[in-house]
Amino acid sequence: MTQEARGSAGPSSTGAVPGAKTLPYAKRVTGLVGSVIDSSTSLLHKQTHDIVRFAMGSPAAEAVPSAILAGIAADELSRADAYDYAATEGDPPLHEALLETLRGTSDETTADRLTITAGGMQGLDLFCKLFVDPGDLVVVESPTYTNGSATALSYGAQLLEAPVDADGMIVDNLEQLLDGRRPKAIYTIPTFQNPSGATLSLERRQRLLELARSWGSMVIDDDPYALLRFAGDPLPTIRELGAGDPLVFAVRTFSKIVAPGLRVGWVDTDPELQPLLINAKQAMDTCTNLPAQRLLTGFLRGGHLEDHLVTQRAEYRRRKEAMHAALQEHFGDIARWTDPEGGFFLWVTLENGVNTAELFEIALAEGVAFIPGTAFSPTGRFTDALRLCFASTKPDRIHEGVARLRRAVDKLA
Ligand SMILES: Cc1ncc(COP(=O)(O)O)c(C=O)c1O
Structure with a gap:
């Protein structure tokens, strides 16, 4: 059932x-x-x-890191240009600093794939805006992150809950659950899942990609906690395993690794999507908060993140x-x-x-x-x-x- x-x-x-x-x-x-x-x-x-x-x-x-951010603010935020509108795809210095920070990691990427967002939530909203029509079937983990499923529902999605165990979403059950239907998207929080804390195993990450490819379904790879691993061995992100597959839409955020009130995150997508993301974002908030982007640029450039x-x-x-x-x-x-x-x-x-x-x-x-x-x-x-x-x-x-x-x-x- x-x-x-x-x-x-x-x-x-x-x-x-x-x-x-x-x-x-x-x-x-x-x-x-x-x-x-x-x-x-x-x-x-x-x-x-x-x-x-x-x-x-x-x-x-x-x-x-409020003291470090205050030090950066004294410098970066003392100039009036820090309070102007920013480029919709993200402030160029943050783009650069983020690309440098991600180099050599599972999330290494290129400028044409990177769009700065107002936190992970805006990444999820932009995904739905571009891909979810009323009635579209979206697979979510069960349990799943409330705000993620709420975003899909706000675009009229029909949600199908796929149970989670200690190794994350039980991917092998998906075909049976879908009963012949093809989902428009599969929403996963692969690492230290919100709310269960479970991590999708490597085998399941690979199988999920395989299934998504066979159905032509988008995979929302929402992975805000991967950098906060305190035990066990790191796994490649779905983004990395996807190796540039346009079906993978990766949502990331500074909220958990620096501070949620900054409201800055990013999405890593096929370059084809970038102009659409920019159009969608311009119709939503024009650009992400520039002072917050400048603070993060200083934080990354100063080498504080590691x-x-x-x-x-x-x-x-x-x-x-x-x-x-x-x-x-x-x-x-x-x-x-x-x-x-x-x-x-x-x-x-x-x-x-x-x-x-x-x-x-x-x-x-x-x-x-x-x-x-x-x-x-x-x-x-x-x-x-x-x-x-x-x-x-x-x-x-x-x-x-x-x-x-x-x-x-x-x-x-
Ligand atoms: C899985 C997941 N995705 C997205 C978000 C939202 O992130 P942000 O606060 O950057 O919008 C959260 C925050 O709790 C989360 O746990």
Whole structure:
């Protein structure tokens, strides 16, 4: 049995259209499902009591290189030209610095393939704008990144959820799930997946490409966490395995490796797409924020990224281990959880029948926030699961937060 969603809101998303009876909305408005994750940011900002925040996928506040960025700002942002419109495809100095930074990595690329975007989200939106017509079938992982599936739904896509295990999307099931249909696109988060933390194995990456080629389907290779590996061996990105295949549309971002508030990312695509991406972006935001691009140019040119990543990886490993230890202590009898080798997230499945959407309010009152599992399925699967971000919380607070979560579970149960 496959489950599909078309323009349907998840159970706790903001899908309602206020005033829909009186205003002449476009049809696509019914597909705007919003994001439980982003709504939880607003909700948390309004709370005044102490909360351990495992909800958002933000880098640790203390890991944001604010002092280095302030130094770069003093120099780069003191000139008026840093506040002008930028080239739509990206500020040329950032293009250059990024190409240099990526040289020799799995994401090495060329200028004609690179378009700077307003974060990874704009990369996903641009993809859908260019490729997704209402009714098009898009395969998403199950669970998947809420905002990615919400973007596809906002363009009228029909989503097909493909289950994920410890090795990422179960690619071998795809043909059976599709039952003779050809998807327009397959959306994967191959490394330290949001939300499960799973990594798509090399064999599955290769098989996914093979299948996509046989169907003529686009592959959205959304890989924001690959550089945050703290255990195991690196894998080639799908972009690299694709070797320039026009079917691969790679979405990348500085949000997780530097800072999300900068809102800068990039897409790496077949050169044929660049003029279309530029047209689409000009009709959307003209250009990506120039001061933020200049800050990142200074950061890359100054050679800060590699040192920064080394520190981040070590810290995130410590935090994941702290979360594992805390889960073992407080949830060993009633849950199981994943063991990511990098990235930000753990996926916990409760085995005592507790519904994690119902748990949310009680946990918030108890002083801990997480994202309920249903947020990661367009058809509301995973009522027994939750996503925890270990990256943004220090180890002692992680212990406190997990203890609070257990108290909340006991209250609800
Ligand atoms: C898989 C994935 N893709 C895209 C994004 C969005 O990135 P950005 O904040 O750069 O828009 C995120 C952020 O959580 C993510 O986890």
